[in-house]
Amino acid sequence: MKKILITGGAGFIGSHVVRLFVNKYPDYQIFNLDKLTYAGNLENLKDIENKANYKFVKGDITDADFINNLFQQEKFDAVIHLAAESHVDRSISNPLEFVQTNVIGTVNLLNVAKHAWGCSKDKSLPADKKFYHVSTDEVYGSLGDEGLFTEETAYDPHSPYSASKAASDHFVRAYFDTYNLPVVISNCSNNYGPNHFPEKLIPLCIHNIKNNKPLPIYGKGENVRDWLFVEDHANAIDVIFHNAKLGSTYNIGGHNEWTNIDVIRLLCKIMDKKLGRAAGENEKLITFVKDRAGHDLRYAIDSSKLQNELGWKPSLQFEEGLGKTVDWYLANEEWLSHVTSGDYQKYYEQQYVTR
Ligand code: NAD
Ligand code: TYD
Numbered sequence: 001m002k003k004i005l006i007t008g009g010a011g012f013i014g015s016h017v018v019r020l021f022v023n024k025y026p027d028y029q030i031f032n033l034d035k036l037t038y039a040g041n042l043e044n045l046k047d048i049e050n051k052a053n054y055k056f057v058k059g060d061i062t063d064a065d066f067i068n069n070l071f072q073q074e075k076f077d078a079v080i081h082l083a084a085e086s087h088v089d090r091s092i093s094n095p096l097e098f099v100q101t102n103v104i105g106t107v108n109l110l111n112v113a114k115h116a117w118g119c120s121k122d123k124s125l126p127a128d129k130k131f132y133h134v135s136t137d138e139v140y141g142s143l144g145d146e147g148l149f150t151e152e153t154a155y156d157p158h159s160p161y162s163a164s165k166a167a168s169d170h171f172v173r174a175y176f177d178t179y180n181l182p183v184v185i186s187n188c189s190n191n192y193g194p195n196h197f198p199e200k201l202i203p204l205c206i207h208n209i210k211n212n213k214p215l216p217i218y219g220k221g222e223n224v225r226d227w228l229f230v231e232d233h234a235n236a237i238d239v240i241f242h243n244a245k246l247g248s249t250y251n252i253g254g255h256n257e258w259t260n261i262d263v264i265r266l267l268c269k270i271m272d273k274k275l276g277r278a279a280g281e282n283e284k285l286i287t288f289v290k291d292r293a294g295h296d297l298r299y300a301i302d303s304s305k306l307q308n309e310l311g312w313k314p315s316l317q318f319e320e321g322l323g324k325t326v327d328w329y330l331a332n333e334e335w336l337s338h339v340t341s342g343d344y345q346k347y348y349e350q351q352y353v354t355r
Contacts, residue, residue: 002028005076007061007109008083009033010040012196013134016234017080018045022054024238029053031074034083035060036348043335043347044195056352061105064112071116078130079113080241081106087199088138088161092293095160102164103171106133110175119181125246131183132241133172137226137253138162139187142296149187150302151249158294173247182246186237189253189301193230193321194328198340201225202322205264206329207336209271209282219291221261224298228254229321232314239312253301254314261286266319270326 002025009018009032022030030053034040048054059066061083084102085091091098110131113119117129140149141156157166175181196203205215236252244250258266268282275282306312316324329336338347 002077003031003074004028004078004080005031005033005070005074006080006082007033008040008081010036010042010044010056011082011086012039012044013191013230013233014082015044015195016193016230017082017237018054019048020231020234020238022048022051026053029055031055031057031076033057033059033061033070037085038339038342039086039197041195041335041339041347042352043338058348058352061109062100064108067108067112068115071112075116076113077128078132078241079109080132080134080237081109082134084165086161087197088159089199089292091159091161091164095164098160098164099167102161103167106168107171110171110181114175114179114181117181119175119179121178121180123180125180125182127182127246129182130241130246131172131175131181132237133169133183133185134237135169135185135187136162136165137187137189137251137299137301138296139166139169140299143298143300145298148300148302149251151187151251151305158296162296176247184240184244184246185249186240187249187251187301188233188236189226189228189299191230191233192227193325194332195335196230196325198336201260202263202267202325203329205267206271206326207340209268209285210275210330212285214287215264215268215285216287216289217260217264218289218295220288221259221264222297223260223295224257224300225260225263226253226300227256227258227263227318227321228252228314229316229324232316235315236306236312239310240306243310250306250310251301251303252306252312253303254318255301255303256314256318257298257300258318267322267326270319270323274326274330
């Protein structure tokens with residue numbers, strides 16, 4: 001029996017990680033701790049909410065007393081930390097919120113885990129405990145036309161979001177070096193798939209195509225992202241959680257680079273067919289808008305360490321994954337209307353507060 005605290009489990013990636021762990025490991029007890037910000041929605045986990053090995057706890061990772069009490073009470077063996085503010089554009093308009101959640105919240109969790117597990121440089125690493133920090137490739141900054149981010153690439157964050165994630169990664173490593181906290185970090189490329197909040201490029205454009213609204217492309221649409229299907233990320237987290245050496249870092253990515261404009265052209269084509277529109281109809285919605293400040297040109301991940309050492313590889317081609325994603329959004333109009341109207345809180349109140 002293992003007790004695992006997963007933070008941010010009501011969000012996009014967290015919900016896929018929680019579902020995978022609850023279903024795959026019936027012997028583990030999975031606690032999902034989430035503040036339920038605008039990005040967290042328990043409807044993402046409807047299918048597993050009554051499973052015996054799953055429990056939801058509403059709470060804030062920046063609240064030291066609350067986290068400390070939860071640890072004292074539940075005596076977790078491991079933490080998989082995903083809770084974060086995650087949208088670059090929001091970080092540009094409100095950087096302090098990102099410092100608060102991504103930096104202070106992470107250090108708070110590190111402190112509580114260190115205390116609960118009695119970690120110190122005078123003692124050996126507690127091999128039966130683990131603090132797994134989920135991070136992003138954006139900490140490495142921006143690539144030119146050539147090259148890939150490896151685990152050795154120096155950190156060079158540019159946005160307030162990536163700066164806050166970089167700071168949190170540094171704190172996680174500092175707790176390994178200074179206090180022998182048993183940590184593992186992974187840095188993943190851009191994810192896409194079901195449950196993605198429709199402020200990010202792909203779900204926003206699916207939503208807008210469906211509603212015949214403009215598709216806002218920042219600058220010339222030449223920026224490159226390395227897209228990975230969210231379930232492939234969740235599988236990588238499973239593999240790393242169970243097999244990585246303590247203190248190590250793994251990059252996760254699918255060798256799947258696309259310019260933004262090509263992603264949106266492909267999406268338009270897929271949705272012309274799925275919505276029964278004439279070929280080329282959706283592309284007319286593409287609208288070039290003012291570029292994002294400090295917009296990183298290119299991200300691309302070298303995940304050969306993960307592939308060679310731990311045998312992980314992505315399972316889906318982008319065209320197939322994007323088709324599956326569109327199908328999910330078209331079939332889940334209720335989810336979309338709840339998250340876009342703010343009604344996602346009602347589900348929590350009905351399912352958890354009143355019962
Ligand atoms: P998300 O915004 O969809 O979800 C974040 C979750 O954290 C939400 O459920 C939210 O309610 C919760 N949360 C926010 N503040 C909290 C707080 N103070 N206390 C408790 N819970 C809080 O994010 P995501 O896209 O699922 O990303 C999850 C993690 O993966 C983040 O750490 C992010 O940096 C990292 N990541 C994301 C991507 C990506 O493409 N989305 C890629 C690589 C890494
Ligand atoms: P996004 O989904 O916000 O992820 P990230 O900034 O973490 O990579 O953006 C993906 C790419 O799409 C990025 O280069 C910014 C661009 N973009 C647009 O062109 N238009 C949009 O409306 C959004 C949200 C993003």
